Amino acid sequence: MSxxxxxxxxxxxxxxxxxxxxxxxxxxxxxxxxxxxxTRGGYPGRIFPVNPREKEVLGLxxxxxxxEIHPDIDLAxxxxxxxxxxxAVRDCAARGVGCTIVITxxxxxxxxxxxxxxxxxxxxxxxxxxxxxxxxxxxxxxxxNSLYCHMMPVFPPPGNIAIIGQSGSVAxxxxxxxxxxxxxxxxxxxxxxxAVLQVADYLDFLADDDQTxxxxxxxxxxxxxxxxxxxxxxxxxxxxIILLKAGSTPAGARAGLSHTGALAGSDEIVDAALKxxxxxxxxSLDDMVDxxxxxxxLPLPKGNRVGIIAPGGGWxxxxxxxxxxxxxxxAPLDDATLNRLNAVLPEVWSHGNPVDTIAGVKGxxxxxxxxxxxxxxxxxIIALGAVAGAPSLWRYLEGSRNKEEVTERYALGAMDFxxxxxxxxxRIRDSYGKPxxxxxxxxxxxxxxxxxxxxxxxxxxxxxxMSPAQACAAYGYLWRYSSYLKxxxxxxRGGLR
Amino acid sequence: MSxxxxxxxxxxxxxxxxxxxxxxxxxxxxxxxxxxxxTRGGYPGRIFPVNPREKEVLGLxxxxxxxEIHPDIDLAxxxxxxxxxxxAVRDCAARGVGCTIVITxxxxxxxxxxxxxxxxxxxxxxxxxxxxxxxxxxxxxxxxNSLYCHMMPVFPPPGNIAIIGQSGSVAxxxxxxxxxxxxxxxxxxxxxxxAVLQVADYLDFLADDDQTxxxxxxxxxxxxxxxxxxxxxxxxxxxxIILLKAGSTPAGARAGLSHTGALAGSDEIVDAALKxxxxxxxxSLDDMVDxxxxxxxLPLPKGNRVGIIAPGGGWxxxxxxxxxxxxxxxAPLDDATLNRLNAVLPEVWSHGNPVDTIAGVKGxxxxxxxxxxxxxxxxxIIALGAVAGAPSLWRYLEGSRNKEEVTERYALGAMDFxxxxxxxxxRIRDSYGKPxxxxxxxxxxxxxxxxxxxxxxxxxxxxxxMSPAQACAAYGYLWRYSSYLKxxxxxxRGGLR
Numbered sequence: 001m002s003x004x005x006x007x008x009x010x011x012x013x014x015x016x017x018x019x020x021x022x023x024x025x026x027x028x029x030x031x032x033x034x035x036x037x038x039t040r041g042g043y044p045g046r047i048f049p050v051n052p053r054e055k056e057v058l059g060l061x062x063x064x065x066x067x068e069i070h071p072d073i074d075l076a077x078x079x080x081x082x083x084x085x086x087x088a089v090r091d092c093a094a095r096g097v098g099c100t101i102v103i104t105x106x107x108x109x110x111x112x113x114x115x116x117x118x119x120x121x122x123x124x125x126x127x128x129x130x131x132x133x134x135x136x137x138x139x140x141x142x143x144x145n146s147l148y149c150h151m152m153p154v155f156p157p158p159g160n161i162a163i164i165g166q167s168g169s170v171a172x173x174x175x176x177x178x179x180x181x182x183x184x185x186x187x188x189x190x191x192x193x194x195a196v197l198q199v200a201d202y203l204d205f206l207a208d209d210d211q212t213x214x215x216x217x218x219x220x221x222x223x224x225x226x227x228x229x230x231x232x233x234x235x236x237x238x239x240x241i242i243l244l245k246a247g248s249t250p251a252g253a254r255a256g257l258s259h260t261g262a263l264a265g266s267d268e269i270v271d272a273a274l275k276x277x278x279x280x281x282x283x284s285l286d287d288m289v290d291x292x293x294x295x296x297x298l299p300l301p302k303g304n305r306v307g308i309i310a311p312g313g314g315w316x317x318x319x320x321x322x323x324x325x326x327x328x329x330x331a332p333l334d335d336a337t338l339n340r341l342n343a344v345l346p347e348v349w350s351h352g353n354p355v356d357t358i359a360g361v362k363g364x365x366x367x368x369x370x371x372x373x374x375x376x377x378x379x380x381i382i383a384l385g386a387v388a389g390a391p392s393l394w395r396y397l398e399g400s401r402n403k404e405e406v407t408e409r410y411a412l413g414a415m416d417f418x419x420x421x422x423x424x425x426x427r428i429r430d431s432y433g434k435p436x437x438x439x440x441x442x443x444x445x446x447x448x449x450x451x452x453x454x455x456x457x458x459x460x461x462x463x464x465x466m467s468p469a470q471a472c473a474a475y476g477y478l479w480r481y482s483s484y485l486k487x488x489x490x491x492x493r494g495g496l497r
Numbered sequence: 498m499s500x501x502x503x504x505x506x507x508x509x510x511x512x513x514x515x516x517x518x519x520x521x522x523x524x525x526x527x528x529x530x531x532x533x534x535x536t537r538g539g540y541p542g543r544i545f546p547v548n549p550r551e552k553e554v555l556g557l558x559x560x561x562x563x564x565e566i567h568p569d570i571d572l573a574x575x576x577x578x579x580x581x582x583x584x585a586v587r588d589c590a591a592r593g594v595g596c597t598i599v600i601t602x603x604x605x606x607x608x609x610x611x612x613x614x615x616x617x618x619x620x621x622x623x624x625x626x627x628x629x630x631x632x633x634x635x636x637x638x639x640x641x642n643s644l645y646c647h648m649m650p651v652f653p654p655p656g657n658i659a660i661i662g663q664s665g666s667v668a669x670x671x672x673x674x675x676x677x678x679x680x681x682x683x684x685x686x687x688x689x690x691x692a693v694l695q696v697a698d699y700l701d702f703l704a705d706d707d708q709t710x711x712x713x714x715x716x717x718x719x720x721x722x723x724x725x726x727x728x729x730x731x732x733x734x735x736x737x738i739i740l741l742k743a744g745s746t747p748a749g750a751r752a753g754l755s756h757t758g759a760l761a762g763s764d765e766i767v768d769a770a771l772k773x774x775x776x777x778x779x780x781s782l783d784d785m786v787d788x789x790x791x792x793x794x795l796p797l798p799k800g801n802r803v804g805i806i807a808p809g810g811g812w813x814x815x816x817x818x819x820x821x822x823x824x825x826x827x828a829p830l831d832d833a834t835l836n837r838l839n840a841v842l843p844e845v846w847s848h849g850n851p852v853d854t855i856a857g858v859k860g861x862x863x864x865x866x867x868x869x870x871x872x873x874x875x876x877x878i879i880a881l882g883a884v885a886g887a888p889s890l891w892r893y894l895e896g897s898r899n900k901e902e903v904t905e906r907y908a909l910g911a912m913d914f915x916x917x918x919x920x921x922x923x924r925i926r927d928s929y930g931k932p933x934x935x936x937x938x939x940x941x942x943x944x945x946x947x948x949x950x951x952x953x954x955x956x957x958x959x960x961x962x963m964s965p966a967q968a969c970a971a972y973g974y975l976w977r978y979s980s981y982l983k984x985x986x987x988x989x990r991g992g993l994r
Contacts, residue, residue: 027891036894040903110845148900153907155900167811169882173938173964220814246811251827252818255810255851284966285815313752314664314743317717318782321749330748348607354752385666394524397533403645403652406537410650441670467670469781 005129009197009205011098012131013142013187015074016045018149019066019097021088022079023049023057030103030151031079032058034139041148041155046071066091074098077139077149082106085135086120093128100125102135103151108193109136122195131201137192138168141175143185144211150190159184160213161292162206164199166191170218170285177289182458183296186211198223200231207235214295216288217243221253222270229277236278237488240481242291244282245270278484280477290470291477297461298435300482301380305331306475307372308354309365309383310468315441316354319382319468326476330354337375344368366424373432380434382475383425384468385441393417411449418453422460429462435478438464439471502626506694506702508595509628510639510684512571513542515646516563516594518585519576520546520554527600527648528576529555531636538645538652543568563588571595574636574646579603582632583617590625597622599632600648605690606633619692628698634689635665638672640682641708656681657710658789659703661696663688667715667782674786679955680793683708695720697728704732711792713785714740718750719767726774733775734985737978739788741779742767775981777974787967788974794958795932797979798877802828803972804869805851806862806880807965812938813851816879816965823973827851834872841865863921870929877931879972880922881965882938890914908946915950919957926959932975935961936968 018038022031035049035058049057052064063069066076066088076097078088085104092100107118118135125132133140139150143158154172156179163178165171168190175188186209189202199219206212215235222228235241247253248267274281282288306328310316320330333341333353341355344367350356355372365383372381396413400406418440429436440453457464465471515535519528532546532555546554549561560566563573563585573594575585582601589597604615615632622629630637636647640655651669653676660675662668665687672685683706686699696716703709712732719725732738744750745764771778779785803825807813817827830838830850838852841864847853852869862880869878893910897903915937926933937950954961962968 027895028888033891037903040897041900106845153894153900153903155904165811167809167814169809169938170811170815176938218811220811246814246818249818249821251821252814254849255813255817255827255847255853285964312664312666314662314667314715314717316752317664317743317749318667320752321743321746324746324748330752348603350752352751356752391525394530397650398524400537403538403650406534406650407652441666441673467782 002129005131006205008098008129009131009201011074012101012133012140013147013209014145015098015147017048017071017074018043018045019048019050019063019069019073019076020057020079021050021066021076021092023051023054023060023062024079025054025057029079033151033153034077034079034103034149035060037151037153038147038149040153042146043148044146045074048073066095066097069095072096072098075101075149077101077103079103082114082117086117086124089121089124089132093124093130097130099131099133101133101137101139101149102192102195103137103139104134105136107135107195118193118195125196132196133189134192135195137190138172139190141185141188156188157184158186158211160186160211160296162186162209162212162215163188164191164202164206164215164217164219165189166199166220167218168192174216174218174285174289177285178292180454181289181293182454183293194223198228200224200228203228203235203241204231207238213239214292215239215241216282216292217241218285219243219245220247225273229273232274232279233277236484240280240291240295240477241278242280242282242288242295242477243274244285244288245274278481278488280480283473286470287473290465290474294435294437294463294474294478295481297463298429298437298478299433300478300485301435301475302482303379304479304483305329305377305379307331307333307375307378307381309368309372309381310354310356311385311441313350313356315384315439315468316350316356319384319472320354322469322472323382323475326472326479328472328476328479331377334375334377337371337377340371341368344371365421366428369424369428369436373428373434373436378434380475380478381436382439382468382471383436384439384471414449415452415456418456422456422462425462426460435475436462437471437475438462439466439468440464499626502628503702505595505626506628506698508571509598509630509637510644510706511642512595512644514545514568514571515540515542516545516547516560516566516570516573517554517576518547518563518573518589520548520551520557520559522551522554526576530648530650531574531576531600531646532557534645534647534650537650539643540645541643542571545570563592563594566592569593569595572598572646574598574600576600579611579614583614583621586618586621586629590621590627594627596628596630598630598634598636598646599689599692600634600636601631602633604632604692615690615692622693627693629693630686631689632692634687635669636687638682638685653685654681655683655708657683657708657793659683659706659709659712660685661688661699661703661712661714661716662686663696663717664715665689671713671715671782671786674782675789677951678786678790679951680790691720695725697721697725700725700732700738701728704735710736711789712736712738713779713789714738715782716740716742717744722770726770729771729776730774733981737777737788737792737974738775739777739779739785739792739974740771741782741785742771775978775985777977780970783967784970787962787971791932791934791960791971791975792978794960795926795934795975796930797975797982798932798972799979800876801976801980802826802874802876804828804830804872804875804878806865806869806878807851807853808882808938810847810853812881812936812965813847813853816881816969817851819966819969820879820972823969823976825969825973825976828874831872831874834868834874837868838865841868862918863925866921866925866933870925870931870933875931877972877975878933879965879968880933880935881968882936911946912949912953915953919953919959922959923957932972933959934968934972935959936963936965937961
């Protein structure tokens with residue numbers, strides 16, 4: 001990749017102008033949908049629809065060809081049928097367009113004829129030093145730049161998580177889950193057939209991108225595996241990469257071949273190579289989004305010793321199982337910590353780790369959490385279900401005459417309780433610099449509570465999950481990445497402290 | 498278990514009268530909380546608070562002792578401190594109470610002294626042929642009988658899923674998840690230390706309970722494993738049992754020991770024994786609830802051949818991987834089915850299973866689904882993400898000026914689309930008697946859509962999940978149970994058809 005090529009890549013995420021080749025007034029055309037989404041997303045730069053048969057598209061003046069637009073074009077998006085794409089890419093190259101996205105499908109994923117067309121496109125772009133996304137992709141989202149240049153009407157808020165997808169609709173699914181968890185994204189890239197720009201190139205760009213602090217990827221197969229691993233290994237020293245690798249079974253690999261034409265390697269070899277490069281592998285989409293959440297909000301633990309707070313035995317058992325599976329040590333507590341806990345817990349507490357508080361925490365969980373966070377035996381805390389059975393909730397229920405009223409008031413009380421708990425968690429996390437992950441059990445279910453809880457977690461930047469297993473799995477990513485960094489960066493950045 | 502004992506067990510779930518020994522006016526006592534929840538839950542039978550120092554508790558006339566209540570008592574709930582429990586159980590036995598629940602903790606889970614007290618309770622109950630739940634439990638829920646006799650204010654609606662929990666708070670968590678998914682429960686039992694009634698006894702009861710069609714259990718360790726397996730093996734021929742077995746790692750087992758005192762066996766041995774008895778093992782709480790959902794709503798597949806419909810390649814790849822992991826066969830399609838699909842899909846479709854519809858399904862998914870359901874090559878269908886990119890949605894977006902309006906109108910369109918799709922799904926499922934599981938991808942996230950989607954799924958009794966992996970895992974339970982039934986019931990109930 002030349003320096004000029006690399007520098008032009010920035011046009012992809014923060015273009016000053018966008019041309020849509022194939023912009024259309026007909027709603028069933030993608031050239032209409034993309035222009036619609038781009039304008040409705042609030043893109044602040046200049047937009048040039050290109051259509052030889054229309055004077056105006058969606059109220060914007062149209063040019064008959066990109067060659068007849070005079071101002072500089074940072075980004076051209078091509079949505080016309082396959083036969084015209086080679087000519088359009090040639091025009092973009094001639095016109096000195098910064099970057100090109102080819103949305104159109106019908107290339108190497110469909111067979112030999114398509115493969116040849118794709119090769120022509122590749123040569124034109126490479127010769128012109130012009131970065132090209134696709135073909136066969138859904139577009140780019142860059143919310144910090146109000147750039148929603150994309151087939152589907154997906155508008156996630158800005159944030160620090162980047163997405164790279166070898167499937168556009170899976171990338172969209174990840175973006176929408178991130179948004180639904182109160183987080184935002186820096187950029188989302190649908191890579192398509194990777195004729196020119198490959199996954200490794202995007203990683204390379206994101207490594208130095210200040211808006212991105214964690215990278216999530218959906219991958220079916222890797223092209224040019226050595227280069228990918230070399231670049232990924234450099235990126236992971238700066239920020240975590242979490243990949244969901246699909247196509248790991250024969251049926252999945254067959255499905256992937258007809259999708260992007262990428263060949264999947266043996267799953268064991270892929271696994272070992274990714275591990276070597278410090279790439280964390282996700283077990284599912286939700287798991288990947290959970291990992292994104294903890295990396296975007298929490299400090300890394302310095303070791304694998306974890307303290308578990310549980311409001312009932314079952315929670316502690318499930319969490320201890322899940323922590324063990326993650327390579328975490330549910331470490332014995334030191335005598336000083338045990339004594340401090342004795343002073344604030346009921347006599348029958350578990351007297352060990354997990355700390356089973358038996359009948360619910362008295363008052364706020366702050367006191368208990370602070371004792372655990374201060375313990376020299378623990379590198380981080382998993383605090384489970386503090387809401388369940390908190391005696392301070394009962395006063396909210398007084399006067400309710402039926403189960404509907406009880407449920408309603410319990411929900412109100414739980415929100416107040418959570419508000420206080422979250423404040424404690426933030427204060428203690430910031431004082432001790434240790435990660436604190438939470439799981440909340442709400443004996444009553446209401447969409448309203450869930451929404452309010454998400455808002456609270458978002459405002460306080462805490463990491464809260466709905467089950468012990470999920471909380472422990474998310475924490476596990478923090479530890480795996482922290483232990484990887486220890487092996488590659490024996491001296492922490494910023495020197496020894 | 499004597500016939501009389503077994504018959505008295507029915508008092509536990511549909512008692513005509515309940516006495517609360519330790520009923521209190523003080524909100525921080527569990528004897529207050531349980532009485533409060535019982536009354537607010539709308540229990541229709543007679544309630545007798547027992548408290549020697551109060552004339553009235555929560556507005557109900559109190560008796561000084563259970564011996565001084567004259568009408569029959571079907572169910573007595575004991576909430577007084579451990580020292581008084583033996584006396585209270587003796588009184589219940591003397592009084593001829595139908596069934597007893599001991600909520601109080603501080604027995605075998607705390608050491609030798611507690612173990613002796615528990616043994617005294619056990620002997621008294623067994624000698625009187627009186628079923629006893631606990632000690633150290635949170636109570637019983639039986640929504641079809643409006644019985645919410647329980648520590649926490651949890652009021653799930655009635656339904657056909659039963660819960661057995663070796664942790665009360667985990668059982669509550671399961672109940673609340675079931676409710677949040679638009680399903681209901683028949684009974685939820687917190688088994689506590691199992692001094693008298695053990696998990697196997699509840700299974701035995703639920704096998705013949707008409708209100709229950711599927712049983713979910715959270716288990717840390719099994720007492721009397723042989724008897725458990727013998728009974729479970731009989732029950733699974735009638736209805737599915739799905740267990741989450743915790744304490745499978747050393748750290749988890751240690752935590753479990755301090756919780757209920759039950760010893761966990763080697764995980765491999767437990768796994769083999771459960772499999773032999775036809776018990777399905779859940780990988781997580783959510784997984785168990787997903788299994789409950791498909792069993793409560795869908796027919797069993799006759800074989801393992803599954804057809805996948807995907808609105809984009811990535812979905813198909815993930816689903817094919819997940820199906821393979823579940824032992825399902827993403828089977829080749831027969832020529833007649835391929836030809837019928839060619840007629841309704843765009844030219845570039847995947848021409849195989851998974852059926853990748855590329856640019857979204859035109860119109861409703863009914864036509865496509867019907868072709869798949871009719872195929873002799875397939876035993877069931879997994880239909881993924883039909884909402885994403887459905888062209889019929891674009892007309893909803895016309896006139897929106899910004900991304901907030903687009904999102905809002907897209908949501909409205911998606912709900913209309915789903916309403917039509919769900920109707921198709923029900924019609925086709927009922928015509929062909931094959932299970933259809935769906936996963937929906939919503940590029941826009943709104944609590945309101947999720948709630949509406951849940952209501953739709955509930956009304957139509959369809960099985961809809963939020964990711965391909967989740968949909969395939971849930972479908973996997975149907976197939977595992979169906980293939981188990983084939984091995985034990987070579988001739989289907991009702992004779993050969």
